[in-house]
Amino acid sequence: MRVFIAGIDGYLGWALAQYLTARGHAVAGADLFLRRQWVEEMGSWSATPVVDIETRLAAFEENFGTRLLFRTGDLCDYEFVETFFKEFQPEAIVHLGEMPSAPYSMQSVKHAAFTMNNNIVSTLNILFAMRDVVPDSHLVKLGTMGEYGTPNIDIPEGFFEIEYRGRKDTLPFPRQAGSWYHQTKVHDSNNVLFACKIWGLRSTDIMQGVVFGTRIDEMGDDERLLSRFDFDESFGTAINRFCAMSVIGHPLTPFGKGNQKRGFLPMRDSMQCLTLAIENPPITSAYRVFNQFEEVYSVNELADKVVKVAQELGLKDAVVRRVENPRKEMEEHYYKPDHQHLFDLGYQPTHDMEAELRIMINDLVRYRDRIEAKRDLLIPEIRWDGTRQKVGFIGR
C-alpha cells in the first residue's frame, strides 16, 4: 500500500516508516524539522543522538533496501501537500505532523496561537488535498486520549448512544481537553468528522494513550535508525521521562497526588495499532474512532514500575518524589475508557510491560551523559496559570 506519513522525522513517524517498509508498504513522507527546533527552543536534545536527515535516509536505504521518498516542506502550505499527493497518490495518509506538547502550547499566547494554527491548518490542508486529489485514500489521524479529559462516566470510542428527556440519539462523546495542545486535537477531530460527512472521505481518528519506548525491532543495531527520545518537560512523555530520570539518579516526579490515571502503550504496540488501522480501512465513507492504549495505570503506579525495573538493573538511586502539579487537572478521578475496536482488528498487546521498560532503560544507560547534561531541565517550570517557575518537591 502507498502510505504517506506527515511528520516522518518525528518520534513515531520515523519508527512507523521503518515498520511499514519492513512489511512491504511503499512509504513517503514530509517534515519541516520543527520538532528538532522546538526541543532546541526548550534548551534540550534527544537522549538518542538524532542524525541529520540525509544520514537517516542513507541508513534507511542500506537497511531496508529501498529509498524513502522524502520532502522537506510545510504541511501548512497547501500547494506543498497537494503537489506531494498528486505525485505519490497515497492510499493511506498518516498525520503525525502536529505540535504534540501540552506544556509547549501553554507557555504564552504566541505558543498557543502557533499550536492552534499549525495543527488545525495542517489537518485542513490534508483534508482538502484528499478531497481534490485522492478522494479514495484513508486518513489515519493521530489524536490523543487527552481529548476526552476525565469525565465521571465511561469513555466510549468517539460516539455514544444516549437517552435525554425521553429521546435517543448517537452523538459525539463530549471532549474536555486539558491544554491548548489537547484542544487543537479536539478541534481536529471535529473538523475531520465534518469533512468525512460532507465529502464522503474515510478517516480513522486515533485517540492514543501515552506512548513509551526507545525502539522497535526493525531498528536493529543501527543507531542511525533510532527514533528521537525526548525527556524535557515539554516533549518527553511521563514514562519516557521517568526512565530517563532513573538512569541518572534523578528522582522520578509524578505531579501532585500522582493518582491521575492514563492509558499507556509501548511504541511497538503503537506501531502495530497504527498499521492495523492502515491495513484495515473503512470500506466506504466513514469517520471512526479508535481508543489506542494497552492498560490504564495511575502515574504513581507507572513510576513504581520504572523504579522496580531500574533497581533490578542496578540503578540503585531510582526513587519516586512527587512534585507540585504545574497543571490544572483532576488528581483523583474515575477513568474507564473503552478500547475494543483495535482488538476487533486483531491487536495483540505486548503484555510484559516490565520487559519493555528493561529494553528502554538499557538503551538509555548508553546515553546517560546526554541526559545528565540536561539534568536541570527535568523539573518542569511551565505552569498552567501562566507563570513560569520550577515546581517544588512535596510530601516525602
Added chain:
Amino acid sequence: MRVFIAGIDGYLGWALAQYLTARGHAVAGADLFLRRQWVEEMGSWSATPVVDIETRLAAFEENFGTRLLFRTGDLCDYEFVETFFKEFQPEAIVHLGEMPSAPYSMQSVKHAAFTMNNNIVSTLNILFAMRDVVPDSHLVKLGTMGEYGTPNIDIPEGFFEIEYRGRKDTLPFPRQAGSWYHQTKVHDSNNVLFACKIWGLRSTDIMQGVVFGTRIDEMGDDERLLSRFDFDESFGTAINRFCAMSVIGHPLTPFGKGNQKRGFLPMRDSMQCLTLAIENPPITSAYRVFNQFEEVYSVNELADKVVKVAQELGLKDAVVRRVENPRKEMEEHYYKPDHQHLFDLGYQPTHDMEAELRIMINDLVRYRDRIEAKRDLLIPEIRWDGTRQKVGFIGR
C-alpha cells in the same frame, strides 16, 4: 460600565455601540474593516449605504453627545489587544469580531484556513489579554445556535446531565457544526470554557439564532447610524435576504425542502439579550451558555411570513420558490432547543414578528436600487461539495 466591542463596525457591533451608549455605558471598540472587504470580495455591498468610519464616528458624537473610543486594528495582533485593554480597562468585552459566514468559509481551503485562524486566534488573544490585564472583566462571546447542529434530542443551554452505563455526569453538550465557520465557533466555545476553567475568568457564550432587522430605535432618522445590511449569499442571513428579495420582486429561495428549523430573533432583541448578559455578569469565575433566540420556525414558514407582509405593503411580486440546497444539512429534523437563561434575567421578546418585518421591508424599499444592482448575486453558488455553480429552482 466600560464595554469593549470587538468588531464594532459590523452588523451587530455598530448597533450595540449605540444601544449601550444610550443606556449610559462607556463604549470603546476596534475593527479592521474586514467585513467591508469580504462583502466586496463577494462582489456585493450593503443595502443600507455604509459611510466611512470617520463619518460614522462624527454621526455618533452628534447623536449621542459622546465620542466613541475607536481604534483600527487586528484582533489577531496580541499587542494591539493588550494595549487597548490596558488603556481602556474594560469591565465587559463583547467579541463580535469574527468572520461570520458559512458559505464564505466553504469556498476554498484558503478561506477555511483563514476563518479558522482569524476566529480562533482573535478569541485566544482576548482570553490571554483578559488574564494578564483585566482578569475581573467579563467576556460576552458571540457563538451561534449552529454549533449544536440538529441532534435528535432536546438541546440544553451548553451543558446537560446524562446517565451513561449507570453513572452520571454533567458534560458539555456535543456540538455538530455544519460549516467550517460554524466549526470555528465550536472551537472557540471549547477554548473559552478551558480558559475559564484554568484561569478563573468569567464568560457568557451566546448561542445566537438567526438575526433579522435593519435598525434599532436608537438609530433614529440618521442614515449614517444605520447598520450595514448584507444580502449576498455569504453575508446575508436567510431572513434578511428574503426581505431584500421581496422588495425587488425576486423569488424568495428556501434551500431544498425548506423544513430546516432554526431559532430567529430581531436585531432589537439581540441587542436586549446581549445587554442583559453584559449587565448581569456571573458573580464569580464561570463559563455560562445562553441560547439566544426568540422562536423556532422552519425556513419555509419564515419565507411565508415575509411574503405576507410584503404583499400587504404592495410588493405584489413577492413569491416563494425553493432552490437546490447548496449545503449538506438535514432538511427534516427534530429541533427543540432550550432558551430559559435569558428569560431568567428579564428578557422580554418582541412578539410581533410581522411588525418587525414591516419596518425592515419599508427601510429596504428606500434602497431598492442598491439591491437591484446586485440581483445576480441573490442565487447562491458556493456549494458544500466544493464546487461553485449557481443552484437551480426546484418544484413549483
